[in-house]
Amino acid sequence: MKSNPGLSGRVSALVLCAAGLLAGSNAHSADGDFYDGETITVYIGRGPGSGTDLAIRAFIQHWREHIPGRPTMVVRNIPGGGGTRVWNFGYELADSDGYSLLFSPFSGTAEILGLPGLRADFSQMPLIGGLKSPNMVYVRSDAVATPEALLTVQDLKYGGQNPAHHYDILGRMALDMLGVNYAYITGFPGANDVFNAVRRGEIDMQTAGLTLYRFSIEEPMVSTGQALALWHNPQVDRDGNVLPEPAASGIPSFVEVYERLKGEPPSGEMFEIYKWLQPTINTFGHAAFLPPDSPEEAVQVLRESFVATTDDEVYRTAEGQMFGVQMPLIEHTEGTRVIREMTNPPENVRALLERYAR
Numbered sequence: 619m620k621s622n623p624g625l626s627g628r629v630s631a632l633v634l635c636a637a638g639l640l641a642g643s644n645a646h647s648a649d650g651d652f653y654d655g656e657t658i659t660v661y662i663g664r665g666p667g668s669g670t671d672l673a674i675r676a677f678i679q680h681w682r683e684h685i686p687g688r689p690t691m692v693v694r695n696i697p698g699g700g701g702t703r704v705w706n707f708g709y710e711l712a713d714s715d716g717y718s719l720l721f722s723p724f725s726g727t728a729e730i731l732g733l734p735g736l737r738a739d740f741s742q743m744p745l746i747g748g749l750k751s752p753n754m755v756y757v758r759s760d761a762v763a764t765p766e767a768l769l770t771v772q773d774l775k776y777g778g779q780n781p782a783h784h785y786d787i788l789g790r791m792a793l794d795m796l797g798v799n800y801a802y803i804t805g806f807p808g809a810n811d812v813f814n815a816v817r818r819g820e821i822d823m824q825t826a827g828l829t830l831y832r833f834s835i836e837e838p839m840v841s842t843g844q845a846l847a848l849w850h851n852p853q854v855d856r857d858g859n860v861l862p863e864p865a866a867s868g869i870p871s872f873v874e875v876y877e878r879l880k881g882e883p884p885s886g887e888m889f890e891i892y893k894w895l896q897p898t899i900n901t902f903g904h905a906a907f908l909p910p911d912s913p914e915e916a917v918q919v920l921r922e923s924f925v926a927t928t929d930d931e932v933y934r935t936a937e938g939q940m941f942g943v944q945m946p947l948i949e950h951t952e953g954t955r956v957i958r959e960m961t962n963p964p965e966n967v968r969a970l971l972e973r974y975a976r
Contacts, residue, residue: 663704716916726899751903
């Protein structure tokens with residue numbers, strides 16, 4: 619089998635990154651009293667080796683370099699429960715000493731609707747920061763050879779993780795706005811499981827984070843002609859203006875595809891809701907929280923060092939080499955504002971999410 623130098627390089631970089639994280643360091647800083655010589659346990663709500671797990675481990679390796687005292691950071695995976703188990707653990711059981719940190723995909727839909735299973739109260743948990751995970755939709759080319767074929771295809775199989783997942787909701791909304799005939803197949807444990815089902819031909823299409831797409835999907839599927847990159851979910855600013863996602867270079871936005879297929883821009887109530895969801899439930903890819911009542915010193919140190927990590931050119935270069943994309947920062951003040959918005963959404967937004975998520 620022909621080797622892939624680009625993929626091999628990214629894998630090698632990832633192995634080195636993981637090795638550096640596990641190795642840790644005993645180096646201390648004179649002004650790092652709180653974390654000097656300490657260990658921070660980072661809980662991730664996805665399984666080892668998942669796209670989320672790899673992206674967060676890569677971030678953590680560089681994050682510790684910006685925390686005064688350079689503490690050791692170890693990872694514990696808590697998968698399951700549709701991603702809610704890790705948040706419930708952080709809210710109810712994790713130690714509030716500043717040495718337990720939750721860093722995982724954030725479920726805005728569960729927060730808005732108060733879905734069963736989610737008991738965490740995020741208003742009581744200090745938000746450290748977040749990373750936006752831009753996402754996109756792709757399809758097997760033997761099911762849809764061109765975007766135009768979406769309008770005539772029958773029984774397209776769209777796979778997802780669970781009805782409340784924002785990737786699944788945004789994908790289904792887009793297909794419904796286009797009038798595509800499709801079946802929604804859910805219940806996959808994670809995005810990588812959905813991707814493997816696409817590879818096996820069990821389902822036809824998926825909404826995937828760009829980290830997973832660039833690292834695992836683009837070269838073996840799209841570059842070989844086995845799949846077609848359809849669109850990315852664009853950015854929308856607070857005034858409702860639709861903006862392209864720089865990280866999705868080479869992939870058209872949903873708005874562009876809609877105009878191509880329908881001959882006019884999307885409009886109407888569902889599109890207005892789609893736009894409202896972009897800077898809210900589609901904002902957080904990965905969010906870092908501390909348990910309730912954590913020390914203020916820990917909150918401040920971790921917030922400052924989180925921002926410093928996203929400004930670290932070494933981290934950004936490594937991230938780009940591994941995943942082919944850089945996840946934008948969500949600073950804690952902006953993230954907290956978004957969370958407040960999600961607790962009081964417009965009624966038509968809540969009604970639509972209830973229809974999709976239940």
